[in-house]
Amino acid sequence: xxxxxxxxxxxxxxxxxxxxxxxxxxxxxxxxxxxxxxxxxxxxxxxxxxxxxxxxxxxxxxxxxxxxxxxxxxxxxxxxxxxxxxxxxxxxxxxxxxxxxxxxxxxxxxxxxxxxxxxxxxxxxxxxxxxxxxxxxxxxxxxxxxxxxxxxxxxxxxxxxxxxxxxxxxxxxxxxxxxxxxxxxxxxxxxxxxxxxxxxxxxxxxxxxxxxxxxxxxxxxxxxxxxxxxxxxxxxxxxxxxxxxxxxxxxxxxxxxxxxxxxxxxxxxxxxxxxxxxxxxxxxxxxxxxxxxxxxxxxxxxxxxxxxxxxxxxxxxxxxxxxxxxxxxxxxxxxxxxxxxxxxxxxxxxxxxxxxxxxxxxxxxxxxxxxxxxxxxxxxxxxxxxxxxxxxxxxxxxxxxxxxxxx
Numbered sequence: 001x002x003x004x005x006x007x008x009x010x011x012x013x014x015x016x017x018x019x020x021x022x023x024x025x026x027x028x029x030x031x032x033x034x035x036x037x038x039x040x041x042x043x044x045x046x047x048x049x050x051x052x053x054x055x056x057x058x059x060x061x062x063x064x065x066x067x068x069x070x071x072x073x074x075x076x077x078x079x080x081x082x083x084x085x086x087x088x089x090x091x092x093x094x095x096x097x098x099x100x101x102x103x104x105x106x107x108x109x110x111x112x113x114x115x116x117x118x119x120x121x122x123x124x125x126x127x128x129x130x131x132x133x134x135x136x137x138x139x140x141x142x143x144x145x146x147x148x149x150x151x152x153x154x155x156x157x158x159x160x161x162x163x164x165x166x167x168x169x170x171x172x173x174x175x176x177x178x179x180x181x182x183x184x185x186x187x188x189x190x191x192x193x194x195x196x197x198x199x200x201x202x203x204x205x206x207x208x209x210x211x212x213x214x215x216x217x218x219x220x221x222x223x224x225x226x227x228x229x230x231x232x233x234x235x236x237x238x239x240x241x242x243x244x245x246x247x248x249x250x251x252x253x254x255x256x257x258x259x260x261x262x263x264x265x266x267x268x269x270x271x272x273x274x275x276x277x278x279x280x281x282x283x284x285x286x287x288x289x290x291x292x293x294x295x296x297x298x299x300x301x302x303x304x305x306x307x308x309x310x311x312x313x314x315x316x317x318x319x320x321x322x323x324x325x326x327x328x329x330x331x332x333x334x335x336x337x338x339x340x341x342x343x344x345x346x347x348x349x350x351x352x353x354x355x356x357x358x359x360x361x362x363x364x365x366x367x368x369x370x371x372x373x374x375x376x377x378x379x380x381x382x383x384x385x386x387x388x389x390x391x392x393x394x395x396x397x398x399x400x401x402x403x404x405x406x407x
Contacts, residue, residue, distance in 0.1 A: 007224040014155045018248065019071065020069050020071050021072075022073050023071070024072075028080070029386075031081065031083070034074075035065075035086065037067060039092060039095065041095055043096035043098055044066065044067050044089075044095065044123070044174040045099075045177075046097050046099055046105065047100070047172070047175040048061075048105045048108055049061050049064075052159050053253070054252075055253070056248055057111050060108050060112055060140055064175055064176045064347055065176060065177035066173075069286060071176065073172055076125070080227070080293050087112075090117040096119050097117040097118075097120045098123065099121070099179075102120060102206055103206070103211075104123070107212045107228070109272040116206075116208075116277070120202065121140065121181065121183065121189070121203060121361070123182050123224055124136060125203065128348065129195050129199055129348050129352060130347065131348075133349050134348070134349045138178075145185045146178060146181050146202070148178065151170075151171065154168055162380070198303060198348075201374065214244065216245050217237065219241060219243070220233070220236045220237040221316065222402070223263065223264060228315070228316070230313035231270075231310075231313055233313065233314045234308060238301040238304070239263055239302075240266065242301060243258050246297075258282070258294075261282055265281060266280055266298060270300065270302050273297075274289075274290070277298060299314055331388075331389065332359050335359045335363060337399065339354055339381060342381040343381070353373075353381050354377065354381060354385075362385055362386070366386045366389040369382045384404055392407055393406050
């Protein structure tokens, strides 16, 4: 594939597909002019390139947008460029924004612009209800639907380096040009099989800021907690929130500020002095010095939690008790088999139909199936799952395959 940059000439790739040549945009004036035609589109495809690892927030480097007759590569690192025209386009309600695996892109836009694009369509989610399984990759989807092999050799390149190489530009443009064909083919399939409603709630979640905002007060729940001691949990909740807010303020990865293992040790040992805090593995020596805000905040958090009455301390339980799970383990195992059968029959990804928690809740109380599953999920799985729980159907082998039969 060969692109001529800074040109509006269309080009043809080796498979016979014709695409507009991409334009690299590096000034605010050029950005305003380049984005104007996209307002006339019914949909546009969008992707981003960013770097993440040295910072808490991903650093936006490039934004790619494709319409029917225009492809632009917006250099978000260009000196003096104002991305406000892009924010305006993302907020235009008449233009559908199509992404593949949209969550990281949307998280970036929310951080940069404080708004989410709307309306949005995620081809990865659409693929989950059209027979492609869980979290299918972009290159696999292009190969399956378009018959083209996408070169992903630039996937881990440094997108902050300037100038961008020709290989980087070709790669970046391909992520939105082929996406147009993928979207159109998935759209046709969804219309033919009547499954638009099946993904409506997932698409709606992508337009909610709360889907992407990390609540510092809940960060402790993601740690590997092996205790039910409420005072330990109280300390852990407080210092995990402290770490999250400070990592956000400094824009550094949370693990670089304080590792999870150090938080867990502080919560277990209750250090009350700087000397005790210094003995915690992984705590930087500078953090326990008298002038360091974080060290002082950690010690104050421990003291405050130790002073709280038991009734104000948190409880934490990951799902149902071990005893309860043991009682229903056989039924949950059968429900997993049934879920596989139903999802293969309907060509839907299991992840989109039921989670482990859904199966456990159903095994405990089949009467709650309608509250556990939405209408289409109940239709393809929940109904038979309830029958299995109530002993009305059985799983058996027929012609080398597991099938569900009425009793």
